[in-house]
Amino acid sequence: MxxxxxxxxxxxxxxxxxxxxxxxxxxxxxxxxxxxxxxxxxxxxxxxxxxxxxxxxxxxxxxxxxxxxxxxxxxYVPGEVAGRPRPEWLADEGRLASVGRLVRAYDDAVAGFVMPEGVRPDQGFSLPPGMPPEPPYPAEVVGHMDYTPDNIVFRDGVAAALIDFDVAKSVTRVDEVYNAMLYWAPLSDPADADPTLRDVDVPRRCRILADAYDMSDVDRSRLVEVAVLRTRRSWFSMRRLAEERGGGWARMWQEGVGDLIKRREAWLDRNGPSLHAALTAP
Ligand SMILES: Nc1ncnc2c1ncn2[C@@H]1O[C@H](COP(=O)(O)OP(=O)(O)O)[C@@H](O)[C@H]1O
Ligand SMILES: [Mg+2]
Incomplete structure (x- = not known):
């Protein structure tokens, strides 16, 4: 032992x-x-x-x-996780703001973390050919980068804890907020959004998350650019994970997550300006 x-x-x-x-x-x-x-x-x-x-x-x-x-x-972290079918409270703006505050608290807590000698992030797949580059900003934190509703535990209607750190890696704070927006704004073609989030005001929800995180002006101005670059990369990484790791990754690919990512990219092209305006307005 x-x-x-x-x-x-x-x-x-x-x-x-x-x-x-x-x-x-x-x-x-x-x-x-x-x-x-x-x-x-x-x-x-x-x-x-x-x-x-x-x-x-x-x-x-x-x-x-x-x-x-x-x-x-x-x-075991006690509390409530969204699960499926998604609960109506996914759309609640108070809960949304609490997610932004929790992401900020985590990023601040992890900011002093030094990776131990010999320990490197390993996402469990080899870099696919043709994968576009990461956003051109230096990493600031070991981000959680998987803020799905199933990875956030709520207590008394407030986001209280994160679980599932499997894809943690060195990223910027913008990447972290982008990832939370991806699931909670959400950043997707409305046709792909969960019914509870289909009719919400996405730019407004992005602004709520950015304010709750207390995002800097510079970071706000980079958000859309980072969202587009990360979305392009995710098509390659999801395909690679499906090929190399199989299991749930292969299932998601068969269910069409690649096409969903392409629709997200097109949606971001159409809606980038309004997102940017909402994030940077005084
Ligand atoms: N430490 C924990 N405390 C409470 N619930 C947990 C914990 N870890 C996992 N769970 C529950 O199990 C589910 C799946 O676990 P998770 O670690 O997120 O696996 P996956 O990699 O499949 O997403 C979570 O969505 C959550 O409901
Ligand atoms: Mg999980």
Whole structure:
């Protein structure tokens, strides 16, 4: 036994499957813990969760070690996760603002995180040929970069914690806010949006997120550019993940996520100016 072996309580507890995610098979709750298969980015994620614990950030699970089956053991975060079908409250602007504040609190908490020697982000796929470059701005934080409704735990109607740090990587704060907008504004062709978010005022919701994050003027002015570049890249990365990792990634690709990304790109071309105006208006 080493220090990373999780010591089980004497009384065995049942494994309760946790639904909600798109890709990780076999996420279960056991008592006050969650067990997940170890992903390719686990060394970074575990160091990151340790840092968040050290700085007293309450909005993330704690990493407790590995169980006898080799799974990672995390604390169970009590609260409410959107799930499917999506709840009406996804459109609520108060909840939206609380998401922006939580993303900001996380980015501030992670800002002092130094990647341990030898630990590098590994998203679990090789760079596809033809992948467009990242936005040309230097990374500022190890971002969460997966702010889907299923990865945010609410308590009393307020976004209280983040889960699922599997795709954490070095990015800018603009990337982080873009990623939250992607799911919560949302940045997609309305035909692809969940019914609860189909008729919302997207530029207004982007502004609410940017204000709640307290985004700088420079960052606001870069948001649309970053959204377009990230969207172009995601078509390549999603296809690559489908090819190389299969599973939920392949399923999403078969279900047409590539075409959805292309429609998002076209929608951003049409709506970029109004988004930009909403974000930068005094
Ligand atoms: N630490 C946790 N506390 C509470 N619920 C969790 C926790 N980890 C996962 N869950 C629940 O399990 C679901 C799937 O887990 P997640 O880690 O997001 O996997 P996936 O990679 O498939 O998205 C989440 O949407 C959430 O409902
Ligand atoms: Mg998830």
């Amino acid at each position: 080493n220090s990373f072996t999780y010591v089980e309580p004497a009384e065995p507890q049942p494994e309760i499957p946790l639904a909600g995610g798109d890709v990780t098979e076999g996420v279960v709750r056991v008592g006050d813990t969650v067990r997940r298969p170890v992903g390719p980015n686990a060394p970074l994620v575990h160091a990151l969760l340790g840092h968040l614990e050290d700085v007293g950030f309450a909005g993330a699970p704690r990493f407790l070690g590995f169980d006898a089956a080799g799974r990672e053991v995390l604390t």
